[in-house]
Amino acid sequence: MTSLTLKRLSLFALPLAAVAGLNSAAQAQEWTPSSSIEFVAPANPGGGWDTLVRTMSRVIQQEGLADESFAAINVPGGGGAVAWAQVARDEGNPHKLFATSPPMILVPLAGASRYDHTDFTPVARINTDYSIILVAADSDYQDLDDLLTALKEDPSLSVGGGSAPGSMDHIAIAGLASAAGIEASAVNYIPFSGGGDAMTNLMGGHIEAVVGGAGEAVGQLGEGSQLRALGVSSEERLGGGLSEVPTYQEQGFDYTFDIWRGVMGAPNMPEEAVAYYEDLFAEMLETDAWREASDQLGWIDAYQNSEEFGAFLDQQQDQFSDVLNELGLLRQ
Amino acid sequence: MDAFNNLMYGFGIALEPINIAYVFGGVFAGTIIGMLPGLGPISALALMIPITFAMEPSSGLILMAGVYYGAIFGGSTSSILLNAPGVAGTVATSFDGYPMAKKGLAGKALAIAAYSSFVGGTVSVIFLMLIAPLLSKVAVSFGPSEYFALMVLGLTAVVSLSDKSLVKGLIAAVVGVIISIVGIDMQTGTERFTFDSVQLLDGIDFLVVALGIFALAEVFYMLLRGGGGKEAPRNAIGSLKLTRSEVKEIAGPVGRSSVLGFFTGVLPGAGATIGSFLGYSMEKRIAKDGDTFGQGNIKGVAAPEAANNAACTGSFVPLLTLGVPGSGTTAVLLGALLVMGVNPGPMMLEQRPDVFWGVVASMYIGNIFLLVLNLPLIPLIAKILDLPRPLLLSLILIFCMIGVYGMSFSIFDLLLLLGFGLVGLGMRLFGFPAAPLILALILGNIMEESLRRALQISGGDWMTFIDKPISLGLLVIALLSLTLPLFKKRLKKKVAPDVAN
Numbered sequence: 001m002t003s004l005t006l007k008r009l010s011l012f013a014l015p016l017a018a019v020a021g022l023n024s025a026a027q028a029q030e031w032t033p034s035s036s037i038e039f040v041a042p043a044n045p046g047g048g049w050d051t052l053v054r055t056m057s058r059v060i061q062q063e064g065l066a067d068e069s070f071a072a073i074n075v076p077g078g079g080g081a082v083a084w085a086q087v088a089r090d091e092g093n094p095h096k097l098f099a100t101s102p103p104m105i106l107v108p109l110a111g112a113s114r115y116d117h118t119d120f121t122p123v124a125r126i127n128t129d130y131s132i133i134l135v136a137a138d139s140d141y142q143d144l145d146d147l148l149t150a151l152k153e154d155p156s157l158s159v160g161g162g163s164a165p166g167s168m169d170h171i172a173i174a175g176l177a178s179a180a181g182i183e184a185s186a187v188n189y190i191p192f193s194g195g196g197d198a199m200t201n202l203m204g205g206h207i208e209a210v211v212g213g214a215g216e217a218v219g220q221l222g223e224g225s226q227l228r229a230l231g232v233s234s235e236e237r238l239g240g241g242l243s244e245v246p247t248y249q250e251q252g253f254d255y256t257f258d259i260w261r262g263v264m265g266a267p268n269m270p271e272e273a274v275a276y277y278e279d280l281f282a283e284m285l286e287t288d289a290w291r292e293a294s295d296q297l298g299w300i301d302a303y304q305n306s307e308e309f310g311a312f313l314d315q316q317q318d319q320f321s322d323v324l325n326e327l328g329l330l331r332q
Numbered sequence: 333m334d335a336f337n338n339l340m341y342g343f344g345i346a347l348e349p350i351n352i353a354y355v356f357g358g359v360f361a362g363t364i365i366g367m368l369p370g371l372g373p374i375s376a377l378a379l380m381i382p383i384t385f386a387m388e389p390s391s392g393l394i395l396m397a398g399v400y401y402g403a404i405f406g407g408s409t410s411s412i413l414l415n416a417p418g419v420a421g422t423v424a425t426s427f428d429g430y431p432m433a434k435k436g437l438a439g440k441a442l443a444i445a446a447y448s449s450f451v452g453g454t455v456s457v458i459f460l461m462l463i464a465p466l467l468s469k470v471a472v473s474f475g476p477s478e479y480f481a482l483m484v485l486g487l488t489a490v491v492s493l494s495d496k497s498l499v500k501g502l503i504a505a506v507v508g509v510i511i512s513i514v515g516i517d518m519q520t521g522t523e524r525f526t527f528d529s530v531q532l533l534d535g536i537d538f539l540v541v542a543l544g545i546f547a548l549a550e551v552f553y554m555l556l557r558g559g560g561g562k563e564a565p566r567n568a569i570g571s572l573k574l575t576r577s578e579v580k581e582i583a584g585p586v587g588r589s590s591v592l593g594f595f596t597g598v599l600p601g602a603g604a605t606i607g608s609f610l611g612y613s614m615e616k617r618i619a620k621d622g623d624t625f626g627q628g629n630i631k632g633v634a635a636p637e638a639a640n641n642a643a644c645t646g647s648f649v650p651l652l653t654l655g656v657p658g659s660g661t662t663a664v665l666l667g668a669l670l671v672m673g674v675n676p677g678p679m680m681l682e683q684r685p686d687v688f689w690g691v692v693a694s695m696y697i698g699n700i701f702l703l704v705l706n707l708p709l710i711p712l713i714a715k716i717l718d719l720p721r722p723l724l725l726s727l728i729l730i731f732c733m734i735g736v737y738g739m740s741f742s743i744f745d746l747l748l749l750l751g752f753g754l755v756g757l758g759m760r761l762f763g764f765p766a767a768p769l770i771l772a773l774i775l776g777n778i779m780e781e782s783l784r785r786a787l788q789i790s791g792g793d794w795m796t797f798i799d800k801p802i803s804l805g806l807l808v809i810a811l812l813s814l815t816l817p818l819f820k821k822r823l824k825k826k827v828a829p830d831v832a833n
Contacts (some may be wrong), residue, residue: 296670325597
């Protein structure tokens with residue numbers, strides 16, 4: 001269900017913006033957008049990609065960082081594949097961006113998208129979230145070792161997650177299991193229709209543990225909570241409500257997992273345009289409005305420019321294809 | 333009287349002039365959004381996040397909640413007048429609402445929908461106020477086994493929804509299940525019935541099917557049968573007034589469906605659509621004149637309307653007491669609350685009582701606004717039926733197409749809509765009932781996922797459905813509801829000859 005009005009607004013803004021752009025852009029050395037920017041969230045409103053797109057657009061507009069507006073557009077379908085297919089047809093268009101995260105690597109590896117990350121132009125990595133392991137507050141598992149030992153002895157113990165097999169949450173727990181010497185494919189991963197769904201099932205005692213996003217879980221922890229966190233996948237402890245939660249590495253399991261979020265653009269986007277967006281987003285990350293929004297949403301800045309982000313994506317692809325291969329879910 | 337004091341505190345917030353304005357603005361916008369097929373509360377709420385960002389959290393939620401229940405309230409209008417459900421939760425309303433409109437009783441149908449929605453909304457707010465914290469336990473007590481059992485119980489309604497031929501009803505239900513599993517399978521990541529089409533990977537949107545099979549099929553049917561549109565002039569609106577006996581008749585269904593709807597809403601993963609179907613099929617079975625359901629029985633309008641509004645309020649229980657969204661709409665609400673700096677969850681009642689009680693109190697006010705707003709509008713809106721036939725048909729067509737296109741901006745979905753319109757026409761011509769297909773479409777996917785999840789957790793042991801008291805209870809009720817009518821028939825047969833003698 002897409003944002004009808006925003007789409008309309010952006011259509012309306014296009015001709016106006018084009019006229020305005022004629023005067024300035026021609027002489028300037030540096031590239032600046034000549035029309036409003038279509039910023040695509042490859043999913044329905046409400047999810048992680050959508051929140052990133054809308055928050056970025058809002059901060060950029062509020063702080064007056066860009067002359068042209070960023071119009072948030074939802075293109076749901078196929079876990080992102082529908083939007084990717086659409087953007088891929090727009091080769092060289094400097095006014096088309098989309099939000100991205102690990103599914104950009106995972107969905108193509110699972111064989112569910114014709115296009116993978118190499119078909120698009122990396123623009124910048126923006127921030128990251130981490131994976132977290134939760135159990136019920138009255139559970140016997142006191143730390144990660146308890147849980148993983150139990151899993152080793154009885155692989156039928158159910159671990160819930162909010163995404164399909166072979167996608168983020170599954171990879172996060174499978175990778176951890178593998179680092180703990182358990183066969184990744186032996187984990188009894190139960191996919192639920194969302195992180196919230198998985199957590200309700202944990203509260204009701206229907207499953208043993210849940211793997212999910214730390215940002216999503218933070219509201220469920222703290223005083224009076226029915227859930228307890230056993231560990232986070234970051235390299236160092238996180239701040240705020242999660243400062244008490246030890247990392248996997250602290251507990252002797254050498255494994256980290258990033259739920260990174262970033263921005264990519266149409267294939268072969270001109271270099272000058274990429275440079276413009278790199279600077280714009282770096283500037284955006286410095287603003288108070290961004291700081292405030294990130295704190296509320298539990299995001300941690302993790303900026304990388306286009307080149308670094310591209311290399312990072314290649315490295316993620318290698319890492320994920322190993323885990324998927326172990327799980328028998330690699331289809332590419 | 334703790335709840336009373338809290339409620340007074342809540343009214344203190346909800347009755348601030350600015351918040352009254354937000355409630356009114358919210359329910360008004362919601363009514364309009366609900367009336368337009370396709371444009372649902374999810375996209376409207378997502379659009380509002382930037383607007384509510386700077387507001388007080390209680391005001392923001394009051395406004396957004398108003399849009400949500402306003403949309404469910406308004407959705408019945410297009411279901412009744414055009415056979416085109418405005419939102420998914422009002423599909424069941426069209427089963428009897430549209431036949432009533434065709435009989436010239438549109439005004440009465442709309443009035444019943446408004447009164448029932450009001451009662452459903454208000455009764456459920458009382459529940460929300462009194463027992464929300466206790467209900468969070470009910471919400472989490474439903475795991476995969478329990479959901480499976482609930483879906484089985486829901487599906488037994490196919491029997492009562494298949495008017496004349498049970499076989500045709502079952503065929504329609506199987507087709508509905510097949511449509512519901514199109515797309516990537518959640519459990520294995522396998523693509524099913526997608527025919528290598530990217531557009532089908534996420535499955536087929538429920539509203540595309542509902543609009544096709546109901547609204548578009550109706551248009552086609554009228555074109556086929558209608559000739560030049562020279563049918564007798566209809567008494568398009570009819571009276572809005574209910575007689576005393578009619579009020580008496582719908583009081584029971586409205587009361588029962590309000591309670592049933594509320595508890596369905598409390599379960600994350602069920603919600604207004606399932607609630608309205610359960611309410612409808614329950615009343616059809618209970619009613620003495622159950623066989624006239626589907627031909628314009630007023631109870632068939634009252635029950636789903638009370639249930640869907642109650643379920644909408646019920647869905648705030650898991651959101652506010654657990655911090656877990658039970659539906660797409662409440663997921664957007666959760667996101668909005670987080671952005672406003674409120675963490676819904678077990679601690680919210682203590683940390684942010686202003687948000688919880690303010691919203692609860694605003695719902696009382698909002699429901700009154702909706703009733704007062706909608707009743708005088710009925711004669712105006714129902715005028716749409718006075719339009720000449722060709723104009724009306726084109727209007728329905730355009731509404732459906734805009735609605736479907738507006739959901740995803742996809743031409744493919746428009747073709748699907750057309751396809752389902754033709755399927756719906758075929759079903760009407762050959763006497764296949766549409767309701768079982770729609771019911772199976774809603775329940776099929778959840779039933780299958782719950783079944784497989786439950787078995788995956790239990791390690792393949794089917795006893796999991798019988799070991800758990802809730803799931804066992806639901807399965808027993810399902811079994812009884814299938815077998816009792818048989819016994820009744822037998823009894824009747826035995827009795828009948830005696831009478832003849």
